[in-house]
Amino acid sequence: MIEDTALTLKRLFEKGESVSIEKAQEMLNKSELIDKLITEPKQKTNTFVGLRAYEWRLLELCEIPYTYTIEKVQEWLNLLIDKTFIQEGFSLTGKKDGLLACHNAIITSILIKMKYSDKNKINAGINWILDYQNVERGKKCSWTGKDLFNKYGGCMKKTPCFYGVVKSMAALTEYKDKFGESKDINDKLSQGLEYILNHNVYKKLSTGDPIEPSIITNFYPYTYKTNIIEILSLLKKNDLLSDARCKNALDILRQKQRSDGTWQADITYMKTAWVEFDKPKKSGQWISYVISNLIND
Secondary structure, eight states: OOOOHHHHHHHHHHTTOOOOHHHHHHHHHHOHHHHHHTSOOSSOTTSHHHHHHHHHHHHHHTTSTTGGGSHHHHHHHHHHHHHHBOSSSBOTTSSGGGOOHHHHHHHHHHHHHTTOSOHHHHHHHHHHHHHHOOOSTTOOOOOOOSTTTTTTSOTBSSSBOHHHHHHHHHHHHHHHHHHOOOHHHHHHHHHHHHHHHHTTTTBOTTTSSBSSGGGGSOOSSOOSSOOHHHHHHHHHHTTOTTSGGGHHHHHHHHHTOOTTSOEEOOOOOOTTTOOOSSOTTSEEHHHHHHHHHHHTO
16 A cells, blocks of 8 residues: 555654655645645534534644645634634633633644744643643642533543543643743643553553543544553653553553554544544554554654
8 A cells, every 4th residue: 555645754754854844845735635634624613513623633634744834724723723712721612611621732732733833822721731630639620611510521520531631741741842841841741641650541540441442442643532542652752651551551552453563443533524544444554653653662
């Protein structure tokens, strides 16, 4: 199977090889995947579901280097910010009550990866994480937006939503890599990563079962849900992949390797807005690349 030029570009970029903007744009222009990703979503932006479609598409695009140079991507990025920024962070309803931990972190990460120029807006999303994202059980959250506690089952009740913790730690990691360290960032990140490791990456503390079945399901890129591929990648970025508590999760990925040495995506989420990088249930080039980087670390 011929490799899509967007994946080739990702390989080069992550190896640290020098790629000019002109060469990157040439490779992106040849990519069949990019053509699909920059096709306008069918959903309207004046609804929660519609706005989330643009968030998902940008979330996928920021997995590919240099997509911030695409004019339509910049248009969508500005649209997303215009609709979601609320001074304290990012909300898909455009109101304080609608701010959710996972989406605030996702949008903040998108802005950092897409090299968005207004650092004040990025700082707003990061500061919300520092001030309000719980990374331990039984701690009261002082945020006053209602949806965080009620509408979606409670992101910050007695036990903080695991998705929110993972997405928030990913945002802090991106910020640290881009803008440098600070005591507040380091402290929160250290606490959050330890919280994740204490769950052995994916397990309930009470029973040792997976936190949710989807957390051990192979999919890439990642939606508001997370899985062991994303979590292990986060831990690798923070030089924690050798921690013994990662072993079970790594073993799961090894066990899922196909007889031909590749891996497959098990499922596709959000089919109305999501663009598949790999066809489910078949040997996948993208997901194999990502997992092999973890297994062979």
